[in-house]
Every structure is written in C-alpha cells, then in structure tokens.
Amino acid sequence: MLTVWPNSNMTWKPENYCGITTFAAPRNMVWTPDIGIKESIKTEFGTRESPYVLLLSEGSTLSSDVLSLTTACKMDLFRFPFDTQICSITLQSTVYSTEEVQLDVATDKASINLESKEIFQAQGEWELIDINVTKANMSKWIEVNQLIYQITIKRRPLLYVINIIIPVFFFLVLDVASFFIDTNASDIVTFKMTLLLSISVMLLILNDTLPSTADKIPLIGIYCSVIFCLIAISMVESILVNFLKVKGAEKRSVETTSTVNGQDDSVIDQQNPPDSVKDQNEESYTLNRLKQILTECRVATRRKQLSWIRLARIINLTFLVLYIITIIVFMSVLWKLWYYP
Structure with a gap:
C-alpha cells in the first residue's frame, strides 16, 4: 500500500543538492498518518511497515507498506456457486478528525481497476470484477474521514458444477431410466436405494463446503434435497407397484391350485364306478355343477388378478408422467433463480 501526504517543511531545490530529487529517511524522524483498515482482523504478521519513508523534493512524503490483510466480509451464499x-x-x-486528515485517491477508478486486474491473475476460485471507491464521514466521538473500496468478486463455479451439480443430476436421470428397466421390482428398489445413498454422500460433501452461518438456505442445498426427496418418493412408488403385482400373482396361484383340485376330483370319481345308474346320473349332475362353479370362480379370480396388475400399470405410468413434469418444472424454476437473478 502506497501512502502519499504533503510535507511543506521538507522541500528543496534539486539543482542546489546535486540534482537529488528523493531522499530516504528513517520513519521515526518523520510524521506519518495513522491510517488503519476498519474490517481488518488482527493477525501476528498482518502489516510489515518499511523502516524508511521517501521524501520528495516538491514537498511530499511517500510510505510503502506490505499488507497481509485478513478482513471480515459478509457473504450471501443463496446463489452458490454462481x-x-x-x-x-x-x-x-483512528485519531485525527476530518479537519486534520483528509483521505483521497491518488489515481482514478479506471487505473485502479486496470492495475488490480493485472495483479489479480491467479487462477483461483474468485474472479475480480470491479473496484469502486467512495468517500464518507463517520461521526462517533469525532468526525473521521473514510475512504471505502468496494470490491466486487465473482466465484468460478466450474469446480462445483463438475463435482456436485452434474453428478446429482445424473442420479436423477438414472432414477427416471429405472422406470424402463424390465426386471424384478426388488432389484429396482435396491437400485434406487443406491442412488439415495450416493446423494447422501453428496450432501455430506456440500455440508463441509458451505458455512453453517448462512441466513438463507443456498439453492444448491435445495437442489440436492429436492432431488433426494424425489428419488425417495419414486422408491416408495416402486414398492407400492411391487406390492400390487405380488398380490395379483398370489391370486393367480390360488386359481391354478383350484383348477388342479377340480381335475383330480373328476379323475377319482371316474375311477370309482357307481353302484347304479341313478347314482351315476346324480353324481354326474353334481360334478357338472361343481365344474360350473369352479369355472365361474376361475373367471372371477382372473378378472381380479388382471385388475390388480392393471392398477399397478396405471399407477406406474401416471407417476412417471407426473414425475417427469415435476422435474422439468423444478429444474426450470431453479435455473432461473440460480443463473438469472
């Protein structure tokens, strides 16, 4: 940090002193302003002051200090990482009032931004956008002049997009694709449970990345939580569909058993000849009635079985359509809030 202030008592003509225009003097021999940074957090090696100041022949004094600054900045993480x-x-x-010390900028705003962006070339997490300088006065015990630098920085989101946003979105795509898997329903439930565990790991990583003192829940947290809930609801729907299909399969098993028993009875009756023709006619009539009753029960059971399976298919198809519509609406609204504030 370069600080320049006028010093009318230290002026000379360079031609009278062998053309010397500058002179380095010990700092303790010259008055220096006590300029501090309001947002600074005190650290052990916060400031390294030069033991010398530079005196200029026209009556100015220049001080060059190296600052290792740690500041407190209130951050709004609602749109993290964008x-x-x-x-x-x-x-x-800290001591002198506005009547004694007036702070001003040595260069214009364009020069400050140009020099700062040239220095701020590190390919880190943040990108420097703009630096705006304003002047203000603060009155507490005395009126103090302030020089406020407002620094606008933008986060580079590529790392978080690759590591969190895209993987969680792919988990959602895999969940939608699981509706088209022609396999046992228990395997689908196991597959969706694996997706839930994977998103849980992503939520743990996100919890370690974001500070816990945010005023509002970040959109990326809402993004992961809603997808987690959607996959959980999808898993519950798969369990319900599996239950209906199993119930229909049980009805089919009962129907097959009843048919086999009816056939066995008829075979047994044919192997045992009747005592008389009258008894044979009565037994034949009874067997025909029993076969008719079994046929009616079989038809009713088959209809009930088909109704359970049809209900499972209707629920599955309806849920899939509503699921895709919900995903499209949610992603559209989230992207509008996220990237286009």
Missing part, C-alpha cells in the same frame, strides 16, 4: 460478492475495505484515521 454467486457474486461485494466486500468493502475502509481506510480511516
């Missing part, structure tokens, strides 16, 4: 943050650095004097 968020833009504005942090302030406030320079002010």
Whole structure:
C-alpha cells in the first residue's frame, strides 16, 4: 500500500543538492498518518511497515507498506456457486478528525481497476470484477474521514458444477431410466436405494463446503434435497407397484391350485364306478355343477388378478408422467433463480 501526504517543511531545490530529487529517511524522524483498515482482523504478521519513508523534493512524503490483510466480509451464499460478492475495505484515521486528515485517491477508478486486474491473475476460485471507491464521514466521538473500496468478486463455479451439480443430476436421470428397466421390482428398489445413498454422500460433501452461518438456505442445498426427496418418493412408488403385482400373482396361484383340485376330483370319481345308474346320473349332475362353479370362480379370480396388475400399470405410468413434469418444472424454476437473478 502506497501512502502519499504533503510535507511543506521538507522541500528543496534539486539543482542546489546535486540534482537529488528523493531522499530516504528513517520513519521515526518523520510524521506519518495513522491510517488503519476498519474490517481488518488482527493477525501476528498482518502489516510489515518499511523502516524508511521517501521524501520528495516538491514537498511530499511517500510510505510503502506490505499488507497481509485478513478482513471480515459478509457473504450471501443463496446463489452458490454462481454467486457474486461485494466486500468493502475502509481506510480511516483512528485519531485525527476530518479537519486534520483528509483521505483521497491518488489515481482514478479506471487505473485502479486496470492495475488490480493485472495483479489479480491467479487462477483461483474468485474472479475480480470491479473496484469502486467512495468517500464518507463517520461521526462517533469525532468526525473521521473514510475512504471505502468496494470490491466486487465473482466465484468460478466450474469446480462445483463438475463435482456436485452434474453428478446429482445424473442420479436423477438414472432414477427416471429405472422406470424402463424390465426386471424384478426388488432389484429396482435396491437400485434406487443406491442412488439415495450416493446423494447422501453428496450432501455430506456440500455440508463441509458451505458455512453453517448462512441466513438463507443456498439453492444448491435445495437442489440436492429436492432431488433426494424425489428419488425417495419414486422408491416408495416402486414398492407400492411391487406390492400390487405380488398380490395379483398370489391370486393367480390360488386359481391354478383350484383348477388342479377340480381335475383330480373328476379323475377319482371316474375311477370309482357307481353302484347304479341313478347314482351315476346324480353324481354326474353334481360334478357338472361343481365344474360350473369352479369355472365361474376361475373367471372371477382372473378378472381380479388382471385388475390388480392393471392398477399397478396405471399407477406406474401416471407417476412417471407426473414425475417427469415435476422435474422439468423444478429444474426450470431453479435455473432461473440460480443463473438469472
């Protein structure tokens, strides 16, 4: 940080002193302003002041300090990782009032932004967007002049998109694809349970990434939680469909057993000849009535079986359509809030 202030008592003509225009003097021999940073968090190696200041022949004093600054900045993580943050650095004097010390910028805003972006070339998580400088006065015990730097930075979201957003979306796509798997329903439930466990791991990673002091739930948290709930509801629907299909299969098993028993009885009756023709006619009439009753029960059972299976198919198809519509609406609204504020 370069600080320049006028010093009319230290002026000279360079031609009278062998053309010397600058002179390095010990800091403790020259008055220096006590400029501090309001948002600074004190650290052991926060500031390294140079032991010298530079005196200029026209009556100015220049001080160059190296700052390792740690500041407190309130962040809004609602649109994480597509968020833009504005942090302030406030320079002010702790002792001198506005009548004694006035702070001003040595260069214009365009030069500040150009030089800052040239320095801010590290390919890290943040990208420097803009630096705006304003002046203000603060009145507490005395009126103090302030110089406020508002720094606008934007997060680079590629890392979080690749590691969290895309994998969770693929889990949702796999869940939709599981409706078209022609296999046992228990295997589908196991597959969806694996998806739920995978999203749970993503939620744990997200919990370690985001601070727990946010005022609002970030959209990425809503994104993962809603997808988790959708897959859980889908798994419950698969369990219900499986239950209906199993119930229909049980009805079919009962029908097959009844048919076999009826056939066995007829065979046994044919192997035992009647005592008289009258008894034979009565038994034949009874057997025909029993066969008619069994046929009617079989038809009724088959209809009931088909009704359970048909109900399972209707529920599955209806849920799939509503599921896809819900996903499309949810993703559209979320993307609008996320990327287009």
